[in-house]
Amino acid sequence: MGAHITTQAQDAPATFLAERMWPGVTMEATVAEVERLALACEQMRQAGVPVWHLQSTLIQTDETVFNWFRAASAGDVAHVGRVAGVEFDRIVVAVAVPPAGPSPGG
Secondary structure (H helix, E strand, O other): OOOEEOOOOOOOOEEEEEEEEOOOOOHHHHHHHHHHHHHHHHHHHHOOOOEEEEEEEEEHHHOEEEEEEEEOOHHHHHHHHHHHOOOOOEEEEOOOOOOOOOOOOO
């Protein structure tokens, strides 16, 4: 079954969260996947598609990996996954909300 993709009409890149449920996931497997995603983004940028892998978060107890991207569309993020051999379960627009108080150490 394909990923659930939420899109928005836009001219500028947005931040997307691509979620992957991954039974038995390990840190080593996640690191290898992150390397493939970064390479896929680089290949797409060389082809003129502006997409960047920002970071990944492994929640091992939930067997889930969250991958953060900057891209023009959720479709571009899904394509990165296909190039990297990764099928995301869900891709959604994510909006960062800064903390209301002072940051640690500041």
